[in-house]
Amino acid sequence: MGCTGAAQGQASFTMPHPETWLRVTPDGLLCEPGGFFIDPVRPVERAVITHGHADHARPGHRSVLATPETLAIMRARMGEGAGDSQQEMRHGEVLRQGDVTIRLVPAGHVLGSAQVVMEWRGSRAVVSGDYKRQADATCLPFEPVPCDVFVTEATFALPVFRHPDPAHEVAKLLRSLALFPERTHVVGCYALGKCQRLITLLRAAGWDRPIHLHGAQQPLCRLYEQLGVPLGELRPATVANKAELRGAIVLAPPSAIADRWARRLAEPVTALASGWMRVRQRAKLRGVELPMVISDHADWPDLNRTIDEVAAPEVWVTHGRDDALVHALAGRGIRGRALHLVGLGEDEDEAVASEGAPAA
Amino acid sequence: MSLPAFAELLERLVFTPGRNAKLALLRDWFATQPDPDRGVGLAALTEELVFTTAKPMLIRDLVAARTDPVLLALSHDYVGDLAETVALIWPERMGVNAEPPTLSEVVEALEVTPKAELPALIAGWLDTLDSGGRLALIKLITGGLRVGVSGRLARVALAEWSGKPVEEIEEIWHGVAPPYLPIFRWLEGQAEKPDPRDAPVFRPLMLAHPLEDRDLAALDPAAYRAEWKWDGIRVQLTAGPGGRRIWSRGGEDISGGFPEITEAMDFHGVLDGELLVIRDGLVAPFADLQQRLNRKQVGPKMLRDYPVGVRLYDLLFEGGEDLRPLPFDERRRRLEDWVARHEPARMDLSPLIAFASVAQLSEVRDGARAASIEGLMLKRADSPYLAGRQKGMWWKWKRDPLSIDAVLMYAQRGHGKRSSFYSDYTFGLWRPDGAGGEELVPVGKAYSGYTDEELGWLDRWIRNHTTSRFGPVREVEKALVLEVIFDAAQLSGRHKSGVALRFPRIARIRTDKPASEADRLENLMAYVEAGPAEG
Numbered sequence: 088m089g090c091t092g093a094a095q096g097q098a099s100f101t102m103p104h105p106e107t108w109l110r111v112t113p114d115g116l117l118c119e120p121g122g123f124f125i126d127p128v129r130p131v132e133r134a135v136i137t138h139g140h141a142d143h144a145r146p147g148h149r150s151v152l153a154t155p156e157t158l159a160i161m162r163a164r165m166g167e168g169a170g171d172s173q174q175e176m177r178h179g180e181v182l183r184q185g186d187v188t189i190r191l192v193p194a195g196h197v198l199g200s201a202q203v204v205m206e207w208r209g210s211r212a213v214v215s216g217d218y219k220r221q222a223d224a225t226c227l228p229f230e231p232v233p234c235d236v237f238v239t240e241a242t243f244a245l246p247v248f249r250h251p252d253p254a255h256e257v258a259k260l261l262r263s264l265a266l267f268p269e270r271t272h273v274v275g276c277y278a279l280g281k282c283q284r285l286i287t288l289l290r291a292a293g294w295d296r297p298i299h300l301h302g303a304q305q306p307l308c309r310l311y312e313q314l315g316v317p318l319g320e321l322r323p324a325t326v327a328n329k330a331e332l333r334g335a336i337v338l339a340p341p342s343a344i345a346d347r348w349a350r351r352l353a354e355p356v357t358a359l360a361s362g363w364m365r366v367r368q369r370a371k372l373r374g375v376e377l378p379m380v381i382s383d384h385a386d387w388p389d390l391n392r393t394i395d396e397v398a399a400p401e402v403w404v405t406h407g408r409d410d411a412l413v414h415a416l417a418g419r420g421i422r423g424r425a426l427h428l429v430g431l432g433e434d435e436d437e438a439v440a441s442e443g444a445p446a447a
Numbered sequence: 448m449s450l451p452a453f454a455e456l457l458e459r460l461v462f463t464p465g466r467n468a469k470l471a472l473l474r475d476w477f478a479t480q481p482d483p484d485r486g487v488g489l490a491a492l493t494e495e496l497v498f499t500t501a502k503p504m505l506i507r508d509l510v511a512a513r514t515d516p517v518l519l520a521l522s523h524d525y526v527g528d529l530a531e532t533v534a535l536i537w538p539e540r541m542g543v544n545a546e547p548p549t550l551s552e553v554v555e556a557l558e559v560t561p562k563a564e565l566p567a568l569i570a571g572w573l574d575t576l577d578s579g580g581r582l583a584l585i586k587l588i589t590g591g592l593r594v595g596v597s598g599r600l601a602r603v604a605l606a607e608w609s610g611k612p613v614e615e616i617e618e619i620w621h622g623v624a625p626p627y628l629p630i631f632r633w634l635e636g637q638a639e640k641p642d643p644r645d646a647p648v649f650r651p652l653m654l655a656h657p658l659e660d661r662d663l664a665a666l667d668p669a670a671y672r673a674e675w676k677w678d679g680i681r682v683q684l685t686a687g688p689g690g691r692r693i694w695s696r697g698g699e700d701i702s703g704g705f706p707e708i709t710e711a712m713d714f715h716g717v718l719d720g721e722l723l724v725i726r727d728g729l730v731a732p733f734a735d736l737q738q739r740l741n742r743k744q745v746g747p748k749m750l751r752d753y754p755v756g757v758r759l760y761d762l763l764f765e766g767g768e769d770l771r772p773l774p775f776d777e778r779r780r781r782l783e784d785w786v787a788r789h790e791p792a793r794m795d796l797s798p799l800i801a802f803a804s805v806a807q808l809s810e811v812r813d814g815a816r817a818a819s820i821e822g823l824m825l826k827r828a829d830s831p832y833l834a835g836r837q838k839g840m841w842w843k844w845k846r847d848p849l850s851i852d853a854v855l856m857y858a859q860r861g862h863g864k865r866s867s868f869y870s871d872y873t874f875g876l877w878r879p880d881g882a883g884g885e886e887l888v889p890v891g892k893a894y895s896g897y898t899d900e901e902l903g904w905l906d907r908w909i910r911n912h913t914t915s916r917f918g919p920v921r922e923v924e925k926a927l928v929l930e931v932i933f934d935a936a937q938l939s940g941r942h943k944s945g946v947a948l949r950f951p952r953i954a955r956i957r958t959d960k961p962a963s964e965a966d967r968l969e970n971l972m973a974y975v976e977a978g979p980a981e982g
């Protein structure tokens with residue numbers, strides 16, 4: 088495959104192996120010559136943050152480098168905790184940190200999400216954070232960057248995970264609304280990213296009525312609109328307007344759909360938008376009536392396609408089903424390495440452990 | 448495109464707990480699908496059409512030839528179900544532009560395709576479908592749809608959709624084969640009602656109302672006849688030149704599960720009775736009968752260990768003569784004559800109970816403690832045999848339930864409307880723990896009996912007293928006493944406590960009683976019948 092030395096476009100035996108400058112530490116992934124961590128799990132001096140999900144963007148770092156959108160999301164979610172000093176970096180900008188050059192490249196996961204592209208002495212590493220390849224009207228599309236080591240997630244790294252066209256899933260919801268026009272359709276979706284993407288998908292499918300939001304979904308929807316993502320008419324889903332909620336779509340956090348809150352709605356049909364909904368048992372355990380397979384993570388074909396496109400001879404897997412992915416890569420002559428990073432994989436699409444047990 | 452449409456219907460039915468929502472989905476299917484696919488789909492849902500053409504092994508081989516073995520094993524391990532794993536992992540081939548098959552195409556092709564050509568046929572179909580369609584196809588051809596749609600539910604949906612009474616649909620249902628084209632034509636007003644003639648069909652059952660105190664006060668003892676209410680399952684036996692069938696209460700054909708009964712049905716007529724496990728003339732507890740239920744086939748050991756018989760209580764047809772318009776007394780006389788003449792194997796008469804007054808009847812009822820008897824049936828002497836529940840004609844008078852004070856141990860979320868409530872309760876009683884102390888042993892599970900307010904209260908209590916969680920189940924502090932009522936207690940080797948309760952339900956929340964004062968297992972054991980009840 089001969090893709091070593093992607094940064095210079097030529098093979099070089101003097102080029103340092105990525106393991107010598109990118110290390111797994113208890114605080115997270117450390118770029119040693121640059122002196123910064125990427126998505127660290129504990130407060131550090133200097134952090135580069137790929138995107139605003141809570142398992143990647145944690146509070147309490149001294150200085151934070153991220154896209155303007157990610158920084159805005161962090162400020163909205165954690166206020167003071169978003170970092171003592173914040174440095175915005177737009178796509179296309181290049182920064183030198185010690186001997187290391189850094190770029191942020193769109194990851195297609197949620198608004199502001201970025202891959203961290205680092206080069207040191209002719210060696211290039213890409214930490215992709217969470218990413219997907221499906222179209223998403225709320226964020227910039229993923230751009231593959233050729234590299235010597237590609238650091239990837241593996242949330243849906245089993246060949247059974249092939250996300251269908253999300254328009255097909257939204258059409259199922261709309262057919263159910265036509266069949267049960269008296270019932271409130273409450274859709275569980277993660278508050279950051281999935282919720283807003285779902286709204287744009289509904290709008291694209293021609294649903295121009297107001298969409299109702301559980302309280303937990305409202306601040307980030309407002310922020311998305313401020314950052315230039317139009318969502319159409321949104322209204323709070325409050326008890327007072329139970330009658331208005333007949334035949335309406337209500338978006339709520341996944342933990343709320345099976346809980347006391349949902350009882351106040353009119354004979355709710357409970358839906359859940361998540362990549363896990365592809366497996367029946369998962370959907371059954373969540374008590375979901377209408378599973379919607381919509382994910383902000385790459386599915387199995389897209390993980391493999393992306394790895395082939397970046398043409399890295401070596402792939403590091405941060406979290407998820409590293410066993411299956413490493414096995415598949417070996418079959419194509421790519422060295423796979425499981426990093427077992429702790430603390431990742433806690434957004435709704437990644438969380439594997441919580442099904443069944445409702446969040447209190 | 449009907450297989451994808453069928454796949455979507457299946458998926459909705461699998462995930463939809465509510466009866467009304469299921470009915471709406473079925474009505475929509477009848478209204479929107481073309482013939483013959485709507486009838487084929489209906490027969491597949493209710494399992495009147497079951498394929499065993501393709502063995503799971505065939506499907507496994509097909510997928511193994513197309514996937515990496517390690518990835519297949521990891522995937523199967525993760526998904527659990529083989530059919531679903533295959534449906535999800537099946538590699539989609541670029542450039543396939545064949546249309547997915549229709550349901551009727553699948554059914555026809557399965558009938559005519561030689562065995563050796565099946566793998567290629569099935570693989571070709573799988574290539575044209577998406578994952579939902581593949582799952583539907585695999586489940587369909589390996590005979591495992593299991594979506595919880597009974598024939599009865601389907602016929603109620605047909606009635607609601609067409610506006611015709613469900614009893615009329617029941618009458619002719621089993622005289623017409625899938626895909627039921629004459630029935631659909633009749634329901635859509637394009638043809639006369641089909642005539643089942645000699646075909647063995649299910650006749651709608653006459654049902655009883657529960658007897659309330661005020662009904663009892665108004666009861667004229669001279670106008671009624673009394674029988675035991677047996678704790679088995681209600682069956683209708685239909686036999687004649689067209690064939691022999693055993694129908695369940697809901698009109699399902701359960702003949703296959705009881706070959707010894709069908710073998711004994713060498714008569715021409717329709718009988719109503721109770722299916723029971725009977726050993727040497729003694730009725731065994733319901734738990735024994737349960738061993739025989741929901742089986743498509745039975746082995747010799749089952750036949751020997753759990754022999755069944757039918758206790759007869761009505762005669763609907765003798766030969767081709769419809770006796771249903773006759774009064775009960777007249778039908779009873781004909782039934783008694785019929786039994787005396789035929790002496791049918793594995794069948795006997797349910798006796799009439801003589802009584803002179805309501806008070807005497809009440810005594811009889813209270814005296815009946817045999818587990819195989821649920822109470823009394825009261826039938827008006829002049830009642831014709833009418834479909835459904837007719838007020839004032841037949842009464843069921845159950846004996847008073849038994850009761851224990853038990854401790855709540857685990858709670859689980861319910862289904863449908865109750866899916867956000869902890870509404871299923873596992874409760875236990877005290878017994879010695881073998882180390883000088885006491886422990887709780889679970890004795891049953893109840894999910895009814897409480898009011899809406901009590902349910903709300905229990906739900907809050909459970910959320911505030913949870914000690915651990917396993918999936919949808921919460922374990923709670925052993926601190927709440929529930930009064931549980933039930934119809935009978937029977938010995939059971941399959942329960943940890945050694946005893947099984949019949950119809951347990953919550954009667955009261957005993958916040959006044961500390962858990963330590965709840966009943967002990969030995970209190971419950973005192974209710975267990977010493978042996979099988981006399982018939």
Ligand SMILES: [Zn+2]
Binds near residue numbers: 217
């Ligand atoms: Zn994420």
Ligand SMILES: [Zn+2]
Binds near residue numbers: 142433
């Ligand atoms: Zn993540």
